[in-house]
Amino acid sequence: MPAPIEFYFDFSSPYGYLASTRIDAIAAKHSRSVNWHPILLGVVFRATGAAPLAGVPLKGPYSARDMARTARLMGVPFKLPAKFPIATQAAARLMLWVQATDPHAARALAGALYRGYFGEGRDLSDAGVCADIAAQCGHEREQALAGLGEAAVKDRLRAEVDAAMARGVFGSPYFIVDGEPFWGADRLEQVERWLATGGW
Secondary structure (H helix, E strand, C coil), X not given: CCCCEEEEECCCCHHHHHHHCCHHHHHHHCCCCEEEEECCHHHHHHHHCCCCHHHCCCHHHHHHHHHHHHHHHHCCXXXXXXXXXXXXXXXXXXHHHHXXXXXXXXXXXXXXXXXXXXXXXXXCCCHHHHHHHHHHCCCCHHHHHHHCCCHHHXXXXXXXXXXXHHCCCCCCCEEEECCEEEECHHHHHHHHHHHHHCCC
16 A cells, blocks of 8 residues: 655644645545644744744735635635634644544544634634534543543654654645655645656
């Protein structure tokens, strides 16, 4: 079987959100699966010296315009939340908690969390909000709230972030296809071409 596509993302990443709406379909066209890896860009940025686009002079206003324009091009509902960026530990931990027993349900939850933030402006830095979204996806709210607080889940998230950086991941979205890295939602076309041709 062909190796899965590794997909790294932060729940506060608009481009990660946009990529999340397409990566599974692209993979399926080429008989691939996708491993979804939530990461924390704050940790990555401390290692690279980068900063969130929203706070970077000149780049901030452009990026806000580009995010909305790219979403329109892709036909994806998008509204930059009033609180942006945010810490996403709660959302990432919740996804990993579900992923431990049901990867398919975890992907569905990730989509709901992303839509909640970039579609409805819900604050994913609030564990209660994340648990509410989990409940809407069919999970028991109080179990989800307890699960994202488990020490083992926190340890797993730290391990995920460390493993991602060890593989060279420095942004969101970030894909690895058969060892080849691609950064950004604007690289989805390259990802698809790489899958179709085996690389160039």
